[in-house]
Amino acid sequence: TASQSTGEGGRQRLRAAFSSAGLQGTWNKLGYDAAMLWGDLLGVEVVWFDGEFDGQKQREKIELIVDDDWDFCAFQAHQTGILEEPVKRLKARGIPVISMDTLLVERPRLREAGVWIEIAPDHAAMAEASTRYLMEKIGGKGKVIHIGGESGHSGAQDRERGFNNIVGKYPEVKVVGGGVRWCNWKTEIARNTFDTLLQESDEPIAGAFFHNDDMALACTPALAGSRHEKMVVTAVDGQKAGLTGVRDGLLAATSVNPTCMIHGYSLIVGQFIVRNKEKIDEVPKQIILPSPLVSKESGNLDAMFFLSDPRHCLV
Amino acid sequence: MSDLSNSSPFFRRWDARDIAPLVSLAVLVVFFTLAAPNFLKVATITAILKQGSVLAIVAAGLTFVLLCAEIDLSVGMAALWCACLCGWLYQRWIGGGSSEPFMTTAAVLLVPLASCLLLGFLSGVLTVWSALPSFIITLAMMFIAEGSSRYLTQSKLLKIPEVLAVLGNDGLQSGGRVVVPYSAMLAAGVLVAGHVVLQHTRFGRYVYMTGGNREAARLAGVRTGRIVVACLVISAATAGLGGLVNAGRMTNVTLDQNKDLLLSAVACVVLGGTSLFGGEGGIGKTAIGVLTFTTLNTGLIQITWINDLARQLLTGVVLMAALVINGVLAKRR
Amino acid sequence: MSDLSNSSPFFRRWDARDIAPLVSLAVLVVFFTLAAPNFLKVATITAILKQGSVLAIVAAGLTFVLLCAEIDLSVGMAALWCACLCGWLYQRWIGGGSSEPFMTTAAVLLVPLASCLLLGFLSGVLTVWSALPSFIITLAMMFIAEGSSRYLTQSKLLKIPEVLAVLGNDGLQSGGRVVVPYSAMLAAGVLVAGHVVLQHTRFGRYVYMTGGNREAARLAGVRTGRIVVACLVISAATAGLGGLVNAGRMTNVTLDQNKDLLLSAVACVVLGGTSLFGGEGGIGKTAIGVLTFTTLNTGLIQITWINDLARQLLTGVVLMAALVINGVLAKRR
């Protein structure tokens, strides 16, 4: 692996390749900011390859750069498996690879494929926390709406599972529209679906759970002045927009999906591996990050605003 | 030789080709009435109006482009760009301030629209001047618009003026419910204006003739190049307007907006019966196309007896069935 | 091809319209050579070949459709469907088994391809029979193909036969590196076959005739309906093949594959100079279009001095510049 010129303090300056599913996503972009910030602080040059939310494009980009000199790499695959081939080539060259968020390859074959560590949040737990709060707020009965992300996205699938785990315990809760409605993370589709589902019911709908804040925030305007005005809306992501939504009362709660931690820790752990010359067996296979629930009552709202601030990039 | 059927305006108005798109729409309405118990309600119509309005605005402008036998691939991203610039200006000029001064707000809305005009003008001039198909010029413009939006917003979620949120979400109420959304009224205005321009102004006629036979129009003294430029400007302007309305509906702007707008808008125009080859069609047809498309989407959401993973398959099957029935009836006539 | 040149080769070969797409390609190559120090390397060419092969396969089939003045919007989702069905069959018939019996594997590959033929046939027959534009019929088919894929795979990631992974990732090696990818060889085969069919068989000439002037072709005794159906079948078949290669490259199939394939493939064909209005163009041009498009994408990735958020803007600007330079030169000549 490459070792570059030494930075201030005589410390080696490192070079790392990062890629995430797509920088258009607000969540992904925050992770980018975190990696860049911490890279600056820790003397790691981060080169970013945008997956543009297109597996093929991401694959092409990564393929083109695996032969360059990197000290370590951290990838969030747009889809599990698509980066397996290039990662194997990195393994052959002995470059540590970190899997961020979405699994790079299926879990049993992680090490075999050349992935050192998986750094990820627990999507199911996020959804569970958020849904549990929702259930408490609506008193365990009534109608709820479930707006999903992309049906093929592993994070979304986990969130669906988490939601169902909790709702399954409340027999008096009915999911409107026959179950989850997959909306591909697209705000317009979510909004159209949400609007239409609102028409379905003549009595007020008690709550709604969204797989991310952006979709939730695009849908809450539909509630103002309608018979569903009291609806309890919870979601996942808990970054600035979502936190503001909680503060302003648009969202009842949101689970923090700690993008800064995912991307920042990947960078931090990666540079430790390289600088300490750690061996692959010395590092754990998996680091699961916490995903605190934020609501008006939880008391951590201000803390989360501080941590998620772009100047800090801590959660 | 003369027979009333071909000379009377009434018969001509109800030409088989004109009715065809209505057939598809009717088939869909019947289907959903049977398949979704909640379909036939005022609320559904309101929902359709609300969901269709962005599409209607954008499709109206696109109709001009298709009528003159060109295409504009940049509509979706022009819409995005317009909304993003609006959000960015809002953040800069108004920021978190609770009041929105009238003049500043107007500027926040008008500057992005003006930038869309410029974008359309550029596409138009480059298309005419390079003599390349508008398909690839506007493709490049699409990349430019999307890239600019991304660079400008740095993938952040941006707020937009309150007035847009009202436009996108509110409407004339009746019994405590929004019945006629403002956005639908705006869309209706755009459609009517488009119809009037196309049917009752010289410019509109030139659009048809430029699309119908460009050489003939040129030889008759029509400046076909300018017509093409104007159509692309119109389409960029309506796209920008659509983008603002859409952002208003979502109450903020993010980069994932308007991703499907291009295909949907072209589909609406063609579904209505406007030809991709120019010269045939009109705004009335586009309105029917938009209604058909939106009814399809709204109706399908209301069907609850189907697994969500099969919904898209059903969309395809229902659309195909409506088209085929349309085909059968057209044959009969 | 060769016999064509001896009559008045110079004039035919160097028609301004034929050169135009090459100009854009050349501009891009010069630009990237200057802007990205790593651009002019064998590895880059290999990368371009690899990345362009799926696009080339799909665009080759699509060229037939565009030549006969139709469009096929279902290519992207037909590709997805083919790969999904392949993955599903693989799971059912071979499962986790470590060996892949030859006959079963062949079936796992051929059944999906056959289903694509059927899909194309359906689009074709319905288009011809309903006399509606292929645009909306294949739009419905696109929904059907995507919906079926979703329903079939239930959004799961599926494995595909090992042979596809080899096809998508390996190639002829030199110095321990893949230099000529198998997928590029397959793509070259498809392109050559397409060219030969179009230029040297009656069917191919009928395609041109049908697109050039449908009525004239009909009067000359060409069964234009069948030609249209055949073209849509060809395009669905190549789309399916492209989908398999792409899945092989990704070593498995998921629903997010081939999302941009439609727009990219049409862009390549049009960029090469084949007309959306039919009758003009050919596979040679499509090949140039694919090269241009892939070079653009690959070259831009290699530019490291730019912020990734600005890359797409640069894509648009560079493409537009290449087109405009092309336009200037065409004017000069």
Next chain:
Amino acid sequence: MTAATETPLLECRRVGKRFGGIVALCDVDFSLRAGEVHGVVGGNGAGKSTLMKVLAGALPDYEGTVLLAGQPIRLNTPQASLAEGIAMVYQELSGIGQLSVAENLFLGRQPTTRLGRIDWTTIRRKAREWLADLEIDVEVTRRLDSYPLVVRQMVEIARAVHSGARVLILDEPTSALSPPETRRLFALVQRLRSRGVAIVFISHFIEDVLEICDRVTVLRDGRLVETVPKAGLDKHELIRKMLGHRLEAAEVGYETGVRLRARTRELPVFVAEELSLAGGFSDVCLEVSPGECLGLYGFVGAGHQELVQTLGGARRASSGRVLVDSHPIQPGDPHDSVCRGVVLVTADRAQSLFLKGEIYKNVTLAHLRRVAGRWLMRSREAGATRPVLQRVGCRPPDPLLAAGDLSGGNQQKVVFARWLMGEVRVLLLDEPTRGMDVAAKEDVMRLVAGLKQQGTAVILASSEPGMLLTHADRILVMSRGRVTREFADIETDKAALIRSA
């Protein structure tokens, strides 16, 4: 006259065809013998083309029966007719512009090698042979649409003639040809006739019909008038049968000689100085005064048609300039020309009509401001269009019909009608009456004469000597892109004109 066999080769019994409510053809009997040339005449919209399209299988749902060699057959598709050896040259040409000239000669029956490959070598060789046969000089590998109308018509003729058909239908094949080409075509037709091919010849040039045909069928308003042997027919008789009334013969005189006028003293309104077009013509100077009609005569490829197109701004001259009232007009910009009242009427209808559009849209296009004002109304436009359609004799004069639903000659009248809607200072006519019947020609040219009287300058390019001698005041003869002779202030006749070209 050749011998006629007992049973006709092709026979139509009570054939009819309607388009929507319009009866285009009604109960027509028609028969065709092997080895005869059968003329079909009739006014514009009489149903000639429709009858022939039925025979060519282009119109599937006709009424009545068709018998081939005594056997009834149904000609529902072009393939069916082609298989029976019936080939047709359509009036609205059906070549495919994007394909090469060579390939256009083999549309639908490209020869293949044993391996199934297209035999391009043979295609090119035969194409050259056939076109050399008709003495037209084109590069067969170039796109067909890079050539003018005449060439396209010749290519169509060559295609049909060499298709090996036993029934050959020529629908106004000579409408764009000049006398030498027509002669060559007739020679070819004679050869085919002697081989026993049955030929249908449709034309509005009555002399041509009388010269080459053995029998003539007359149609009027979709009905058969009668079929008569040529013997005992004369021009006036035939015209009377066609139109149902006599026509005061105007086109006489030129056989004996016409006195052309001298150049007028008046200030010219329209001047071309040293005008050249690469590959078209070079160094052409001309001037026309108000109220004068300048004729341009030449054979195919002489450049007179390109000249008219260039003068009208349809093409961009490579050098030289054009002045109207001593103002130079923008080269290659028809808008500028039209604004200055310089107006071009083309022979090629594909260049001037939006066939799927209504007639009124086509007619008002150039003078929309004048006709319709700011606010366009269908009824107002249609109302303004109707009288003009009547003046040019378009039938039916219904402005709401699609232009493409008219017969060929009537479409040409629509082209002409467009320019009668507004003021015209200089009228440039390129074969303006192509496909019009004799009566319509008279009417239209009378309109031109009327405009001339009001001070319009007219330039009339034609390959038809009779037309020029009747209507032009002076005649410029062009050959190989240069003006070779001016006829002014002398007496001349058809033969002299043809000789000088």
